[in-house]
Amino acid sequence: MTTIPDWLGQRARTTPERIALSYQGTSVTYGDLEQSVAALAGGFVERAHGVGTRIALLGANSLRYAECVHAVSRAGAILVPLNARLTAAEIAFQIDDCQPTVLLVDPDSAELARDAVSAAQSSTRLEFLDRLEPGSPLLPRPVDLAAPHSILYTSGTTGRPKGAVLTNGNHWWSAVASALNLGIDQHDRWLATLPLFHVGGLSILLRSTIYGTTAVIHRGFDPEAVGRALTTETVTIVSLVTAMLDRLLSSGPFDYSGLRAVLLGGGPAPRALFERAAAQSVPVIQTYGLTEAASQVATLAPEDALRKLGSAGKPLMPTDLRIDGDGRAGSIGEIGVRGPTISPGYWHSARGVTSVTEDGWFHTGDLGYLDDDGYLYVVDRRDDMFVSGGENVYPAEVEAALVGHHAVAEAVVVGVPDREWGAIGAAAIVLRPGADPTSEELARHCRSVLAGYKVPRVFRFVPDVPRTASGKPLRRDVRPWFA
């Protein structure tokens, strides 16, 4: 068992005067953050949300949200950050899956939280982030790297979300891996405009604490606010997905001279975007990341951005990466990863944790190849997942919702490129005999059971859809229909 000092506690001990968090003009030092977190954690434990429990968090990014991320760990509980864009039914499913004792909710998401808790079977309390009672300060205790830190829900082939468990060690190693790639400058200020409920945002908060640097938090993504923060907040690194970078570049001009990296996730970006970024001297670092790998797996250095266009670069230091298949450069196969950032498994309250790996490797479901120089190219995301406005959309989940409508016999959903959102959903529909619904009706149905970003924007009614012999939809053959 490897234990190390509590990250925040050690930073409060060694670098108490440095700025830990910056949010809407407020700066919080590590010393002050330690005090808030210790008191919040004490309150959690006094209300029986302690060791062995799960604590769910629902809401947009905020200072209090960030404090609670640390306080949940301090209390010895497991953090479950929930996607605030989901429907109440979707959240209820996740609550029943991991059975948190409490759901901490931002006032803006109060109605959603109430509906979700009502719809759920488990007895989960509601507490409001702006009205949390502090308790006696809970002092730092050593952190066991093998212990679960958080459960992050991700969808997949089944269309049902699965809770990937990330240990303290997964997050620690991810932070170290990123540092060994990007370097560490104690004056770094990393902007979290991605939601803290996704691994891309959460990891900014955790690695900044480990480094003793500053996490600058925005409540949501606003390209103008990001552009201004580059100078007013002296941001040095920002994590974005493709559609966000596109909007940022269109909103300028901004002063990018203090920025040392834009970490760009969310799948391959078009050449034109890299060219526009290069023209404005924006240092873009493309990355391939996964929830089950605690974020980054491979990254492409800025100097290779145009030379190796479309590549996600090379694996990070502690991560081993392979392509299943014949091992030849250029051969497409499933991407496998292993190493200390990989989740030990998916959480199931009923039957424990099921391993995410087989023979030590996590089979990502994503397809890719390595070129002659060993650079990774991701050619298809698993289950034809696509990213819309920074959110992963799994077609299987949307198709399941569509066939839940009485008029739909079959549905195949694909992502199609979109200037504003990166990608949007497009659905090919085979109707039941005699049915004749409008696109609007199907969209409305989807919206009643799915988060808005998952709802297809384009519908096409077809007599038949292509499928494999085993009945899996051939999305690749459907995609050209929407070109």
Place this chain on the structure above:
Amino acid sequence: MTTIPDWLGQRARTTPERIALSYQGTSVTYGDLEQSVAALAGGFVERAHGVGTRIALLGANSLRYAECVHAVSRAGAILVPLNARLTAAEIAFQIDDCQPTVLLVDPDSAELARDAVSAAQSSTRLEFLDRLEPGSPLLPRPVDLAAPHSILYTSGTTGRPKGAVLTNGNHWWSAVASALNLGIDQHDRWLATLPLFHVGGLSILLRSTIYGTTAVIHRGFDPEAVGRALTTETVTIVSLVTAMLDRLLSSGPFDYSGLRAVLLGGGPAPRALFERAAAQSVPVIQTYGLTEAASQVATLAPEDALRKLGSAGKPLMPTDLRIDGDGRAGSIGEIGVRGPTISPGYWHSARGVTSVTEDGWFHTGDLGYLDDDGYLYVVDRRDDMFVSGGENVYPAEVEAALVGHHAVAEAVVVGVPDREWGAIGAAAIVLRPGADPTSEELARHCRSVLAGYKVPRVFRFVPDVPRTASGKPLRRDVRPWFA
């Protein structure tokens, strides 16, 4: 079991064009280093120096020495870097303790090595560093962090050296801890003028590989060469002990503008030295390190160098540090450390590895206190160890040598400050009745059994020496005799 990719192998895969080593005008890329190391390791295995064996290294710093450090790991053997300043008898003792299958020796240390191997009981082969036969390249394999990487001999209370086992994980965590303190810049070039057979030098080599930065290697310490290397070799960090820094500052002026840190070890330095360094804008970072902790435990930031004069600063991120005793600021007690950099134990070929820790803490034997702000002050090194010319001298070992002379009844050795060497040994001697040796005779006797740096420079014949009730010499009471 946590495994990660082979450090050098991963660097050769991800950053093959970066410079790994620079030595006497030769630069070696990670790609080229990988090839040399793979071939050397193949040769070791073909000559049966593979998994489960120890490989000892004897000599001054060189490119080939550095390659062999990596090649021993690649072969799956445990590295035993021996101190080239020891006598043949001292080396023979260590060889018999860890029983290496081979001693790799620099031509300059050939005679010493032959004498040592002759004097040793174990059947250890001699191979010359400049005549090593390469073998079929041995490709990188995953590194088990819990497996031993090296055995480093350190003396202690008993006067007999003990081989501290350092695992792959100890070195990895030490590299990460240092990075989280000093930051990482991919253009860093860290000068190793400290011997690679000590943890202070060895750790430069290993952490540079982990970071993908450059280790600049000097064969030995030459202040003029260090001063020139600051510009000709664009050195950004250098590790020195107090006496070395003193000589460097006296040899200048040099251009320190590209230097971001002098990591200063070897015990508290005098105020005047910090003031001279500050006057020349040399960014000194004092550190407290231990072989059993894979090097740095705590460090003082440059901005605190004068404000917290004499302090070794604060513990590194993954290291927990405490002072035994009442826990009040200012109270002196034994320094305890724990965390993933701490050695699992001392090697004994006969009876396995004995733990260095009790109840999870390594009791360093050093005395110190924490001030109100939590800064560490080391007031006495364990067993009154002192550092002479960069080498640790343990009085107990020197005293044991002195009482081995027929004329000496009792001996107490202390370190006294010295401008050139940092400290030199001074011996208080109680003679046997009727004996009347000269100081020169006692020094000559010491030189026949001890490395030269351990031999006292000052002798004082006294009727009696102060001791504790249990018979331990009270060195603190002896020290003023030599003031």
